[in-house]
Every structure is written in C-alpha cells, then in structure tokens.
Amino acid sequence: xxxxxxxxxxxxxxxxxxxxxxxxxxxxxxxxxxxxxxxxxxxxxxxxxxxxxxxxxxxxxxxxxxxxxxxxxxxxxxxxxxxxxxxxxxxxxxxxxxxxxxxxxxxxxxxxxxxxxxxxxxxxxxxxxxxxxxxxxxxxxxxxxxxxxxxxxxxxxxxxxxxxxxxxxxxxxxxxxxxxxxxxxxxxxxxxxxxxxxxxxxxxxxxxxxxxxxxxxxxxxxxxxxxxxxxxxxxxxxxxxxxxxxxxxxxxxxxxxxxxxxxxxxxxxxxxxxxxxxxxxxxxxxxxxxxxxxxxxxxxxxxxxxxxxxxxxxxxxxxxxxxxxxxxxxxxxxxxxxxxxxxxxxxxxxxxxxxxxxxxxxxxxxxxxxxxxxxxxxxxxxxxxxxxxxxxxxxxxxxxxxxxxxxxxxxxxxxxx
Ligand SMILES: [Zn+2]
Numbered sequence: 001x002x003x004x005x006x007x008x009x010x011x012x013x014x015x016x017x018x019x020x021x022x023x024x025x026x027x028x029x030x031x032x033x034x035x036x037x038x039x040x041x042x043x044x045x046x047x048x049x050x051x052x053x054x055x056x057x058x059x060x061x062x063x064x065x066x067x068x069x070x071x072x073x074x075x076x077x078x079x080x081x082x083x084x085x086x087x088x089x090x091x092x093x094x095x096x097x098x099x100x101x102x103x104x105x106x107x108x109x110x111x112x113x114x115x116x117x118x119x120x121x122x123x124x125x126x127x128x129x130x131x132x133x134x135x136x137x138x139x140x141x142x143x144x145x146x147x148x149x150x151x152x153x154x155x156x157x158x159x160x161x162x163x164x165x166x167x168x169x170x171x172x173x174x175x176x177x178x179x180x181x182x183x184x185x186x187x188x189x190x191x192x193x194x195x196x197x198x199x200x201x202x203x204x205x206x207x208x209x210x211x212x213x214x215x216x217x218x219x220x221x222x223x224x225x226x227x228x229x230x231x232x233x234x235x236x237x238x239x240x241x242x243x244x245x246x247x248x249x250x251x252x253x254x255x256x257x258x259x260x261x262x263x264x265x266x267x268x269x270x271x272x273x274x275x276x277x278x279x280x281x282x283x284x285x286x287x288x289x290x291x292x293x294x295x296x297x298x299x300x301x302x303x304x305x306x307x308x309x310x311x312x313x314x315x316x317x318x319x320x321x322x323x324x325x326x327x328x329x330x331x332x333x334x335x336x337x338x339x340x341x342x343x344x345x346x347x348x349x350x351x352x353x354x355x356x357x358x359x360x361x362x363x364x365x366x367x368x369x370x371x372x373x374x375x376x377x378x379x380x381x382x383x384x385x386x387x388x389x390x391x392x393x394x395x396x397x398x399x400x401x402x403x404x405x406x407x408x409x410x411x412x413x414x415x416x417x
Pocket of ligand 1: 147276
C-alpha cells in the first residue's frame with residue numbers, strides 16, 4: 001500500500017493550497033469523478049434501502065448544540081462561535097441535531113416508522129494544523145450520514161440492516177475491514193450519564209454482532225458521548241487504524257429534542273435514534289480507496305474507464321465514434337491519439353485504466369474492439385457494441401471484477417437485496 005497523499009498528487013486527484021488553508025483540500029477533476037461516483041453509489045443504495053434524503057445547512061445557532069449536548073461534551077473540537085446580529089452561530093460538528101429538528105418539524109405516526117433520514121452533508125472539526133494532512137485529517141468533512149428513527153422493537157432489525165448495507169458497500173468498493181469494534185464509554189466525564197440506557201444499547205449492539213457472526217473487539221473510551229457504537233475499522237498504508245463506518249444506538253438525543261410519535265394506542269411515545277454511516281466521510285473513504293487499490297480503482301469508480309488507442313491516424317475517426325457510443329452509455333471514455341507516443345508508451349500511460357481498446361485496421365474495418373484489461377489479460381476481438389455493453393454491465397453492477405469471463409450470473413458484489 002502507498003500513502004494516499006503521494007498517490008493523490010501523482011494521479012491529480014486532489015491537492016491543498018496554503019492560501020485556502022491546511023486541512024481544506026480541494027478536488028481536481030479526476031478526484032471529483034471518483035467522489036461523484038462514490039456519492040451516487042451511496043445515494044442509490046440508501047434509496048433502495050428505504051432512506052429519504054434531506055438537505056440541511058452546515059451551521060446552526062449555538063442553542064441547537066447546547067440542546068444536543070455537543071456544546072457541553074464536544075466543544076473543544078468545534079470551531080468558535082461567530083457573532084452575527086447578536087446571535088451566535090457555529091459550524092456544525094455533526095448532522096444529528098439538524099435531523100432531529102427535521103424529525104420533530106412534523107407530527108409523526110408509528111405508521112411512518114422506521115423513518116430513515118439520510119444526507120451527504122458538510123461538517124467541521126477544529127483540528128490543530130499540526131495534525132492535518134491529505135484527506136484523512138481535515139477540517140471540512142463531507143459526511144455520509146443517516147438517522148433512523150424507530151420504535152424500540154424495530155431497533156435490532158434496523159441495526160442489522162445498516163450493518164448489511166455496510167458489508168455490501170465494502171464488497172463493491174473492494175475494501176476489507178480490519179476489524180469490527182464495539183465502542184464503549186471509558187472513565188471520565190465526557191459521556192452522558194444514563195447507566196440504564198447505556199446498558200440497554202450495549203446489550204443490543206452486542207447481540208446484533210453475535211447474531212451476525214462477526215468477530216469483534218470491545219474498546220473502552222471510544223463511544224460517542226451519547227451512546228455506544230459499532231465501528232468498522234480499516235488500516236491505512238502506514239498500518240494506522242481508523243474508523244470508516246459506524247452504527248450507533250442513541251436513546252439520549254430523542255430525549256433532549258423531545259421527539260415523539262403517535263403510537264397505535266393513540267398515545268405519544270419516544271422513538272429511538274440510530275446514527276449510521278456506510279462509508280464515513282467521503283474524504284476518508286476516498287483516501288482508503290486510493291491506498292487499497294494503489295490508484296487502480298474498481299471500474300465503476302475509475303476516472304477513465306475505457307481508453308481507446310488507435311494504432312495509426314487512420315483509425316482515429318473510428319476511435320472517436322466509438323468514444324461517442326461509449327459516452328452515450330454513460331461510460332467515461334478517452335481517446336489516446338497516436339500523436340501522444342508509441343502504442344506501447346500509450347498503453348503504459350493508461351496502466352490504471354481498467355479497459356484499453358486497441359484499434360487497428362482490422363478492428364476499424366469490422367467494427368470490433370481488441371480489449372486489454374488492466375490486469376494484463378487480453379480479450380479476443382469483440383464486436384464494438386458487445387464490448388461496450390459488457391463493460392457497461394460490469395460498471396452498472398458496481399462489480400470489482402474486470403471481466404465477466406464465465407457469464408455465470410451475478411457476482412458476489414452484485415447483491416442488492
Ligand atoms: Zn448522528
């Protein structure tokens with residue numbers, strides 16, 4: 001594995017500028033393509049799993065975070081408040097308070113539960129400049145977040161479903177979790193004091209992990225201030241471990257925000273809140289992807305999916321027309337013209353592109369493509385339309401396989417139950 005900061009610059013994915021500030025990376029076009037594909041994947045997976053998407057502002061009044069408890073328990077990690085017209089605003093350290101407010105903005109019935117609210121939204125952390133770097137220690141974070149509001153009876157199923165969604169995403173991303181961690185409170189005053197609620201949530205998360213047959217380790221002092229969580233840990237190129245995905249059970253925020261739903265009995269009840277992130281922050285997820293794959297992303301994430309290589313100028317018009325066909329199918333296709341160097345040099349330049357289509361006189365005459373795969377395999381010449389259709393099918397299925405050799409139906413990564 002290589003450090004994502006080095007690869008990110010080499011591959012023109014992202015960069016930083018001291019004038020913008022440390023910990024505030026910007027995304028270059030190829031990095032933006034990867035990020036966009038990732039965000040699309042997450043939004044689609046969430047929609048299929050019954051989530052509704054919302055948008056909420058990246059700041060809020062100080063009172064909002066006093067109510068949520070962030071101001072008391074988390075202030076050291078927050079940017080200082082800004083005074084505007086006699087009111088104080090803070091850049092949000094999490095999306096939860098906004099989502100709790102959106103939940104309580106309308107009357108809710110048990111028929112609407114579980115209510116799954118998702119957002120890919122910005123949040124901010126006042127990290128000290130000494131620890132900032134690349135995409136893993138940043139001050140502006142784009143979080144894949146969601147909150148499930150449900151009844152206590154629905155809780156275990158929702159936690160299970162969230163874990164299953166995380167595992168499917170890891171299959172598609174080609175990321176292997178280092179371990180599952182059950183994060184519990186430690187000594188000290190940063191946790192909300194409610195021993196009975198902590199005990200109940202911890203028992204539930206333990207049961208779900210046991211039931212799923214997932215090996216896990218308990219870690220004290222790693223819980224959120226309002227509740228215990230399951231963390232999915234990954235390892236970076238330097239061997240450092242960090243949390244990518246989380247599922248947290250929270251009885252506390254619904255109390256603070258006085259959240260209610262009308263039950264089948266016509267009376268008011270308190271929902272439980274699950275905080276869940278499938279890929280964590282977009283920044284950390286892309287850093288992990290860069291390191292796990294050394295820049296050779298699964299085809300559905302690759303900035304360029306297919307590069308077409310006309311052997312001579314004579315095949316350039318054919319390459320251009322094929323590129324148009326590919327783009328019309330939604331594929332990201334580039335043409336590497338003969339003027340850019342010898343065929344061998346152009347192939348080496350495109351070594352991270354999953355599909356390379358070599359177009360000689362015979363291919364142009366027969367409307368065929370002789371494709372080379374990134375892993376070195378060469379395919380027999382195929383009719384151009386078939387080659388494009390098969391690449392498109394693998395991309396649409398978010399497959400980590402480069403080719404459908406056996407055509408044996410859906411692969412392990414195509415599961416979308
Ligand atoms: Zn949350």
